[in-house]
Amino acid sequence: MKNQLVECVPNFSEGKDLDKVEKIIDCFRGKEGVKLLDYSSDKDHNRSVVTLVGDPEAVKTAVVNAMGVAKDLIDLTAHEGQHPRMGATDVVPFIPISNIEMDECVALAKEVAELAYKAHGIPSFLYEAAATAPHRSNLSKLRKGQFEGMAEKVKDPHWAPDFGETIHETAGITAIGAREFLVAYNVILGTNDLKIAKKIGKMVRNSGGGFSKVKAMGVAMEERNLVQVSMNLTDYKVTPLYQVFEYIKMEAKRYGVSVVGSELIGLAPMAALIGSAEYYLGIEDFSMDQVLEKRMLE
Amino acid sequence: MKNQLVECVPNFSEGKDLDKVEKIIDCFRGKEGVKLLDYSSDKDHNRSVVTLVGDPEAVKTAVVNAMGVAKDLIDLTAHEGQHPRMGATDVVPFIPISNIEMDECVALAKEVAELAYKAHGIPSFLYEAAATAPHRSNLSKLRKGQFEGMAEKVKDPHWAPDFGETIHETAGITAIGAREFLVAYNVILGTNDLKIAKKIGKMVRNSGGGFSKVKAMGVAMEERNLVQVSMNLTDYKVTPLYQVFEYIKMEAKRYGVSVVGSELIGLAPMAALIGSAEYYLGIEDFSMDQVLEKRMLE
Numbered sequence: 001m002k003n004q005l006v007e008c009v010p011n012f013s014e015g016k017d018l019d020k021v022e023k024i025i026d027c028f029r030g031k032e033g034v035k036l037l038d039y040s041s042d043k044d045h046n047r048s049v050v051t052l053v054g055d056p057e058a059v060k061t062a063v064v065n066a067m068g069v070a071k072d073l074i075d076l077t078a079h080e081g082q083h084p085r086m087g088a089t090d091v092v093p094f095i096p097i098s099n100i101e102m103d104e105c106v107a108l109a110k111e112v113a114e115l116a117y118k119a120h121g122i123p124s125f126l127y128e129a130a131a132t133a134p135h136r137s138n139l140s141k142l143r144k145g146q147f148e149g150m151a152e153k154v155k156d157p158h159w160a161p162d163f164g165e166t167i168h169e170t171a172g173i174t175a176i177g178a179r180e181f182l183v184a185y186n187v188i189l190g191t192n193d194l195k196i197a198k199k200i201g202k203m204v205r206n207s208g209g210g211f212s213k214v215k216a217m218g219v220a221m222e223e224r225n226l227v228q229v230s231m232n233l234t235d236y237k238v239t240p241l242y243q244v245f246e247y248i249k250m251e252a253k254r255y256g257v258s259v260v261g262s263e264l265i266g267l268a269p270m271a272a273l274i275g276s277a278e279y280y281l282g283i284e285d286f287s288m289d290q291v292l293e294k295r296m297l298e
Numbered sequence: 299m300k301n302q303l304v305e306c307v308p309n310f311s312e313g314k315d316l317d318k319v320e321k322i323i324d325c326f327r328g329k330e331g332v333k334l335l336d337y338s339s340d341k342d343h344n345r346s347v348v349t350l351v352g353d354p355e356a357v358k359t360a361v362v363n364a365m366g367v368a369k370d371l372i373d374l375t376a377h378e379g380q381h382p383r384m385g386a387t388d389v390v391p392f393i394p395i396s397n398i399e400m401d402e403c404v405a406l407a408k409e410v411a412e413l414a415y416k417a418h419g420i421p422s423f424l425y426e427a428a429a430t431a432p433h434r435s436n437l438s439k440l441r442k443g444q445f446e447g448m449a450e451k452v453k454d455p456h457w458a459p460d461f462g463e464t465i466h467e468t469a470g471i472t473a474i475g476a477r478e479f480l481v482a483y484n485v486i487l488g489t490n491d492l493k494i495a496k497k498i499g500k501m502v503r504n505s506g507g508g509f510s511k512v513k514a515m516g517v518a519m520e521e522r523n524l525v526q527v528s529m530n531l532t533d534y535k536v537t538p539l540y541q542v543f544e545y546i547k548m549e550a551k552r553y554g555v556s557v558v559g560s561e562l563i564g565l566a567p568m569a570a571l572i573g574s575a576e577y578y579l580g581i582e583d584f585s586m587d588q589v590l591e592k593r594m595l596e
Contacts, residue, residue: 007590037593053594097590188582245579261580270568270591277571280578281543282559284486292305292395293568293591295335296351 003298005098006105007053007181008063011091012070013079014048015041020073021048027066033058037267046081047090051267053097056108063092063112068120071171076147084140086147087172089116091139093128094178097269098297105178106130113163113176120171123154123164127177132162139175147172183233183272184265185241186219187248190258194220197227200251204229204244211247213239226260236268242276270294301596303396304403305351305479306361309388310368311377312346313339318371319346325364331356335565344379345388349565351395354406361390361410366418369469374445382438384445385470387414389437391426392476395567396595403476404428411461411474418469421452421462425475430460437473445470481531481570482563483539484517485546488556492518495525498549502527502542509545511537524558534566540574568592 014020021041028036033055041048050066052059067089074088092112094105109130116122131137135158145153150167153159167173189197197218202208205216213235220227229248233239249259264273271288278286288294312318319339326334331353339346348364350357365387372386390410392403407428414420429435433456443451448465451457465471487495495516500506503514511533518525527546531537547557562571569586576584586592 005594035594037590053590241575241579259580261582264581264584264588267588267590267593270572270589273575273589274568274571275575276579277539277574281539281574282557283562284559286562290562290565291568291571292335292351292565293595295565296303296333297591297594 003098004056004100004104005053005297006056006059006100006108007051007095007097008059009052009091009093009095010050010063010066010089012048012050012066012074013046013076013081013085013088013090014070014074015046015081016043023073024048024066024069025050027069028052028062031058031062034062042083044081045083046079047083047085056100056104059094060108060112060115064115064119067092067116067122067174071120071122071168075170076172077170079147084143084146085172086143086145086150086167087122087174088168088170089122089174090143092174092176095181096178097181098294102129102178102180109176109178113174116174116176117163121164122168122171122174123161123166124174124176126162127175129178131177139177142175180213180235180237181269181272183236183241183268184231185233185244186228186230186263186265187245188221188226188228188260188262189252190226190260191255192220192225192227193255193257194218194227196252196255196257197229199255200248201229201231203251204231204247211239211244214244228263233272236272236275240275240279241272242279245276301396302354302398302402303351303595304354304357304398304406305349305393305395306357306390307350307393308348308361308364308390310346310348310364310372311344311374311379311383311386311388312368312372313344313379314341321371322346322364322367323348325360325367326350329356329360332360340381342379343381344377345381345383354398354402357392358406358410358413362413362417365390365414365420365472369418369420369466373468374470375468377445382441382444383470384441384443384448384465385420385472386466386468387420387472388441390472390474393479394476395479396592400427400476400478407474407476411472414472414474415461419462420466420469420472421459421464422472422474424460425473427476429475437475440473478511478533478535479567479570481534481539481566482529483531483542484526484528484561484563485543486519486524486526486558486560487550488524488558489553490518490523490525491553491555492516492525494550494553494555495527497553498546499527499529501549502529502545509537509542512542526561531570534570534573538573538577539570540577543574
């Protein structure tokens, strides 16, 4: 039986009271089949982001429990923070990592949404790959109006919750969905001319006519007196790292600018990096099953 | 507490009687902290090669048990096979994979050697990084004379066992040691001229004045009418894949020959491949802790 691995990155609307955060995190600690990779709290955002990975069933149970704890501890009627939010548990994305397909992550999101409503009375929107209509896919659009405007917004059939009738009085509503792993990858240019980074950013990103799975913008690196093309690769299997790196090198050349290097921000699945090694080394008939750690995780 | 991972690739002198092989393999199945990655038996060699990985303590216990089972099941006085051998358990190398240093693998090899002698009366040589003298490092030199000549050979103080006085009557003697992970990596040339592959093989390998951690030879790929530089990278941390790949491209150029691609044979640790992605993409300040699977295995 293949060992399925799913990632989940729930966001909770509490980043100041760390005792409360720890109580939520306890739902993920020492649970069979669940690995807590990381969590961090931001006071200004008044929000905590948790990264866990594991067996889909075990992750499902842990997340539903944590949503119940967050509902009991977080009161959005008294919540202040810079980051937009609509729920005590604000967002719950499921991300396929290993031996699991996107449609299985969609099914998992729906199960979690149903359980969270039945067990804790938490209503939800299904979003991204789990969305029940195209206009409901985008998280920012779902969250527009935030907690304060949400009771009114969900009366519009276009924005009716997928589970529940209206929002929870203090815990609001949660966006639960499925998406690909986001790789945050920046390519650094040998110039301090921000216009060039912006132009290349536009060329490389989907919305500018570039690669379909790339979001990009030009950003100044002030302390180094350089600029970079800062990117989110929204599906590294479709648009791999080497593709954007080589393309940016090519575009930079027309401005007489060199590529100094690149940065990987945060985590990436090993396949995102190994795919580029396979490309540059021209490895024939390569299989991820040749990677020791892949086999160890099976 | 860091999660240490060690690989062990014990070779057993039985490749025909698969019932016996399965009884040995049972020592590695379903054991807490031990992951059986692979095993294969070769009838002509009359030998089985097992690949396992796991927690050092758990691997130690499993390997010592398997050596006991192999001693009971395999009688070298009746053993025939093409592969040189001197013991029922012929070789036991320990290889550092994650959060473990070579000297810890050396200590592990010595513990296994001591336990195998105390529990089962199996004598051993310590070899490679665990060798107790430089002339005892090389496996082929230790094994020279094979089982049939070994009782006589070990009377010479130069070849005295590290554990035990003489060899076991039916189970012989085992080489137990520690070494780096071997990556089998071949670079394919766009020519059928074997002389060119042999010349480049000589340039790239340690014994020809090339890279210190490379063994290489030129080999014909007859079905494709091409040749390749076939290599063992004996320490990919010292001589990484991209280094030999780029060097071979450079040498091939002087013969007017292109590099068609490369092959990775068998398993490699993810770091061996990710190191090359890091090089080609020019990723600054990269850490293996940014790799999701690395974190999952901790």
